[in-house]
Amino acid sequence: MKKPKPEEPKEVILESGIKVKPVYGPEDIQDLDFEKKIGQPGEYPFTRGIHPLMYCQRPWTMRQYSGFGTAKETNQRFKWLLEQGQTALNVAFDLPTQLGLDSDDPLAEEEVGRVGMAIDTLQDLEEAFADIPIEKISTSLTINPVASVMLAMYLAVAEKQGIPWDQVRGTTQNDILKEYIGRGTWIFPVEPSIRLIGDVVEFCSQNVPKFNPFSVCGYHIRESGATPVQEMAYAFEIAITYIQEVLKRGLGIDDFAGRIAFNFDIYGNLWEQVAKFRAGRRLWAKIVKERFNAQNPRSMTLRMIAGGGGGGLTVQQPENNIVRGAYYALISALSGTQTMALCSYDEAYTIPSKKAALISLRTMQILADEMGLRDTVDPVGGSYYIEWLTDEMEKKIEECMEKVENQGGMVKGIESGYIQGEVSRQAYIRERKIQSGEVTKIGVNKYVMKEEKTEVEYHPFNPEVAEEQRKKLKKIKAQRNENEVRQALAGLKKAAQSKENVMHPVLKAVKSYATLGEITRIFKEVFGEFREPIGL
Amino acid sequence: MKKKNSSGEKRIRVVIAKPGLDGHDTGAKVVAHALKDAGMEVIYTGLHRTIEEIVNTAVDEDADVIGLSIYSGAHLPLSKKLMDRLKEMGVTDKLVLVGGNIPQRDIEALKSYGVTEVFPVGARLDDIVEFIRKKAGLKK
Numbered sequence: 053m054k055k056p057k058p059e060e061p062k063e064v065i066l067e068s069g070i071k072v073k074p075v076y077g078p079e080d081i082q083d084l085d086f087e088k089k090i091g092q093p094g095e096y097p098f099t100r101g102i103h104p105l106m107y108c109q110r111p112w113t114m115r116q117y118s119g120f121g122t123a124k125e126t127n128q129r130f131k132w133l134l135e136q137g138q139t140a141l142n143v144a145f146d147l148p149t150q151l152g153l154d155s156d157d158p159l160a161e162e163e164v165g166r167v168g169m170a171i172d173t174l175q176d177l178e179e180a181f182a183d184i185p186i187e188k189i190s191t192s193l194t195i196n197p198v199a200s201v202m203l204a205m206y207l208a209v210a211e212k213q214g215i216p217w218d219q220v221r222g223t224t225q226n227d228i229l230k231e232y233i234g235r236g237t238w239i240f241p242v243e244p245s246i247r248l249i250g251d252v253v254e255f256c257s258q259n260v261p262k263f264n265p266f267s268v269c270g271y272h273i274r275e276s277g278a279t280p281v282q283e284m285a286y287a288f289e290i291a292i293t294y295i296q297e298v299l300k301r302g303l304g305i306d307d308f309a310g311r312i313a314f315n316f317d318i319y320g321n322l323w324e325q326v327a328k329f330r331a332g333r334r335l336w337a338k339i340v341k342e343r344f345n346a347q348n349p350r351s352m353t354l355r356m357i358a359g360g361g362g363g364g365l366t367v368q369q370p371e372n373n374i375v376r377g378a379y380y381a382l383i384s385a386l387s388g389t390q391t392m393a394l395c396s397y398d399e400a401y402t403i404p405s406k407k408a409a410l411i412s413l414r415t416m417q418i419l420a421d422e423m424g425l426r427d428t429v430d431p432v433g434g435s436y437y438i439e440w441l442t443d444e445m446e447k448k449i450e451e452c453m454e455k456v457e458n459q460g461g462m463v464k465g466i467e468s469g470y471i472q473g474e475v476s477r478q479a480y481i482r483e484r485k486i487q488s489g490e491v492t493k494i495g496v497n498k499y500v501m502k503e504e505k506t507e508v509e510y511h512p513f514n515p516e517v518a519e520e521q522r523k524k525l526k527k528i529k530a531q532r533n534e535n536e537v538r539q540a541l542a543g544l545k546k547a548a549q550s551k552e553n554v555m556h557p558v559l560k561a562v563k564s565y566a567t568l569g570e571i572t573r574i575f576k577e578v579f580g581e582f583r584e585p586i587g588l
Numbered sequence: 589m590k591k592k593n594s595s596g597e598k599r600i601r602v603v604i605a606k607p608g609l610d611g612h613d614t615g616a617k618v619v620a621h622a623l624k625d626a627g628m629e630v631i632y633t634g635l636h637r638t639i640e641e642i643v644n645t646a647v648d649e650d651a652d653v654i655g656l657s658i659y660s661g662a663h664l665p666l667s668k669k670l671m672d673r674l675k676e677m678g679v680t681d682k683l684v685l686v687g688g689n690i691p692q693r694d695i696e697a698l699k700s701y702g703v704t705e706v707f708p709v710g711a712r713l714d715d716i717v718e719f720i721r722k723k724a725g726l727k728k
Contacts (some may be wrong), residue, residue, distance in 0.1 A: 162608060236635045275614070588632060
């Protein structure tokens with residue numbers, strides 16, 4: 053009998069198209085200039101991290117996404133999360149709120165309070181943050197086309213709590229361009245939407261210096277199917293678009309670049325993701341320094357939340373997602389992120405249960421306190437493979453950015469549907485590979501369990517929430533000073549029609565208890581609505 | 589009835605629709621790619637469509653199939669509304685498929701509204717293609 057031949061190693065090609073060898077050595081990184089390409093943590097080009105001591109000094113911020121039903125219910129969950137040791141909040145709004153519709157809008161009918169909390173007026177946000185010391189936490193407001201309105205409401209809440217704006221910390225997601233690519237909560241056409249982002253940046257740089265006015269989300273682009281390289285490249289092209297908008301207003305790059313935040317995804321091949329983040333940090337530093345002539349090193353730092361990982365979770369054998377979450381958290385920690393959040397194990401099919409949310413939080417805490425992730429900075433730095441791969445990823449990201457710029461830039465790419473097409477095709481290719489078994493997903497195409505119990509616990513949806521919310525809206529409309537509301541809205545319309553920054557008029561409107569829907573309608577009248585290209 | 593094979597045969601026409609406010613369109617687009625690959629004519633409505641708009645598109649486009657994609661949890665009321673609207677307009681010749689984040693326990697209710705078949709997250713693309721070929725082919 054013949055002895056079976058030893059198996060040839062399988063050819064490894066990463067999602068980003070990079071071919072990986074079985075063994076790496078010094079020869080693979082001999083051309084890499086340590087000082088120029090890797091350097092010290094906290095120093096240009098920041099490959100190893102944006103702070104000299106990173107987690108040795110302070111662990112990453114842990115910020116789970118949450119919010120559902122009414123402001124009161126959400127307020128309870130916020131307090132509970134803070135009691136459990138979470139250090140920041142990430143607010144989920146329902147779809148009508150995210151799209152600037154009031155709870156009594158016919159289009160909102162089935163969606164009030166479903167995937168997040170419903171906000172119609174300032175009163176709702178006041179309730180959501182009741183008895184929560186705003187000056188002690190940082191809050192992420194996950195909202196995009198009407199981020200200006202939600203920021204105004206948050207600042208009004210702070211004011212009512214007696215907290216000066218310069219002590220308010222947080223982030224508005226406020227990244228409209230990625231909404232056109234994935235996630236889909238867009239309202240207005242591209243150009244006026246970018247103007248609104250510029251208004252928020254300008255306003256924050258002058259009035260709310262500790263607030264991140266936007267967070268560019270490669271995350272949702274990746275979740276929509278993009279490769280890790282596309283995720284980074286498109287996010288950078290989006291950020292460049294916003295920077296150009298703000299520079300037009302006469303602000304200097306160093307006036308605001310240090311407040312730019314990013315949001316990236318963590319599922320997929322561990323090494324590829326870690327290299328993606330290290331390459332991204334290096335490339336972003338170079339772009340801000342060389343293209344925009346920033347002088348302040350802080351402007352050049354890629355500040356980010358690396359989290360989520362929803363795209364990697366499976367409906368099948370959902371408890372496996374707890375394990376995936378732990379590995380994704382490891383990716384996030386090795387990436388040198390500032391903030392971490394994890395999709396919970398049940399999030400592939402529902403809003404996380406309390407138990408699932410707690411497991412996610414504990415996963416991150418275990419990593420920070422038990423596993424040595426805070427012992428030394430960038431522990432994978434210097435690995436032949438990681439440094440080689442970081443370099444390869446950087447080249448690929450640059451190539452992908454060039455492709456976008458060659459077809460006319462990000463705005464044109466979105467208006468024509470080019471970017472959406474690239475991403476949806478990639479999603480299709482990946483799904484085909486999973487269904488053919490070429491890409492392994494445990495429980496989906498390998499180790500599948502036939503007798504699997506598929507019924508799981510779903511977040512209960514309370515249809516009474518909508519009724520309650522509509523009643524509340526009616527009441528506040530009856531109580532407010534209509535004259536004041538009308539004047540505020542007229543002032544807002546004038547500002548929107550001119551080049552005036554809309555933030556002050558928006559603030560005036562929210563303080564008069566004008567509704568989110570009323571304010572959005574003014575913008576619609578002036579700006580019109582986005583016409584979606586096919587994008588297949 | 590047998591499926592015709594002549595080259596002059598009308599291709600199966602599918603409207604892939606995103607009703608309501610939910611913006612998760614990756615699944616809808618992946619299915620659209622798969623149906624196109626299988627030689628079908630796909631009309632994608634884009635996001636934030638009302639049920640009226642979707643039904644009108646399906647009628648105007650002379651679609652054989654309407655595919656609803658819903659991830660927000662509002663699949664029961666939205667599908668009910670669609671089926672009611674079709675009935676109201678006397679449209680009975682269209683297959684209605686629902687996909688997305690659909691719990692097992694809701695499938696029966698959806699079918700009781702008149703939905704032809706449900707393909708929740710995890711459904712195989714080839715199964716969707718085959719199902720449409722078989723059912724829409726039978727109608728012709």
